[in-house]
Amino acid sequence: MTKLSSRLRTVALAAGVALAAMSTAHAGSMKLGMTTWVGYGPLFLARDMGYFKENGLDVDLEIIEDSSLYMAAVAAGELDGSASTIDEIMKYRSKDLCFKSVYALDDSHGGDGVLVTSDIKSFADIKGKEVAMNEGSTSQFWFEILLKKNGMTNKDVKITNMSADDAAAAFMADRIPVAVTWEPHLTLAKQANKGKVLIDSSASPGVIVDVVELSCDYIQKNPKDVEALVKGLYKANELIKSDQAKAYEVMAKGVGGWLKDPKDFASSAAGVNFYGEARNKEFFKDGKDGEAGKLVTLGGEVWSSMQKLKMDVKYDDIVDTTFLGAK
Structure with missing residues (x-):
């Protein structure tokens, strides 16, 4: 009986080791x-x-x-x-x-967008305006595509380098007429009835x-x-x-x-x-x-x-x- 119990314990131990090895194999x-x-x-x-x-x-x-x-x-x-x-x-x-x-x-x-003051009616109206964005980020990448689509270049605007958060804050404080930013700032601007979202990323899917x-x-x-x-x-x-x-x-x-x-x-x-x-x-x-x-x-x-x-x-x-x- 003792030999059988010992043998069963050995088998159980071996099985446990095998299962542990399987679970830690990767x-x-x-x-x-x-x-x-x-x-x-x-x-x-x-x-x-x-x-x-x-x-x-x-x-x-x-x-x-x-x-x-x-x-x-x-x-x-x-x-x-x-x-x-x-x-x-x-x-x-x-x-x-x-x-x-x-x-x-x-x-x-739709998670990224361009906030503008109420007097800006179209993308063409951005020409000559100061635009806040994070230079070198996806915001600038997207904005460059929008500029080209509308027959413009970055030389047609005055870019001020800010993080997306700071750009939104500057816009909300009336220090900047245009800001390229993302959520939650687009929604917060809408809720505060501050300017408008001129265009968002739903207009350029897959970019x-x-x-x-x-x-x-x-x-x-x-x-x-x-x-x-x-x-x-x-x-x-x-x-x-x-x-x-x-x-x-x-x-x-x-x-x-x-x-x-x-x-x-x-x-x-x-x-x-x-x-x-x-x-x-x-x-x-x-x-x-x-x-x-x-x-x-x-x-x-x-x-x-x-x-x-x-x-x-x-x-x-x-x-x-x-x-x-x-x-």
Whole structure:
């Protein structure tokens, strides 16, 4: 009896060790930096619902309200990657700093806009006006596209460099007649009956697209972790579709800041399109000739015209679709 009990304990111990080995067979970690933005909610949703963890990945999400700082952290190896717009990260891509987009999170569909005083009736009326915006940011990228669309250049306006928050504050204080900013400032201006939103990003769909970019070294060394990231985000987007209220509650708490109230999160979320599995595959379909490829080309044209690029960035330099088929 004693021998049998001993044998059973040995078998049980061996089984426990085997199960533990299976559960820890893939245990990775990833650290990402980003600003406070509603479109990054799915990252927090996947983290807090355990979707990353169930695929063996721990994800640390760090809010850093300056793209130059989180990209510097990526360059220094302190972060594995970031969430940012495609155009934004293009400015940091160089022969010394290699990173690629592995997943598209969202596009701004009304979340960015141009605030103007009531006397400005059309985009042409901006000519000669002082415009506050964050130079070198996605706000300037988008504004450059609007200028070109309306037959103008940045020489037709007087650009004052401010953060999106400061630009909105200056507009609300009547110090600036035009401000390129984003939510919640567009809504706050409407609520205060302060000027108007002349145009928002719903007029240019697919131009302001947020992605998760990871360093090339991380991708090469941790393919299972990148696959786990994509799986987790796919599942998070399914929850957004099946139980939006629950998803928004979790994302609001996770993102925090001015989005910590689920009602504010929901209001801001109305200005973005979240990208799930189907949309990712559609967006990156056809490579350099598809939507993503054309956006990279557009980013190259805009930033190179202002000497903002460190290298001639091509589609394959900044995109890796290897993991989008993750199941």
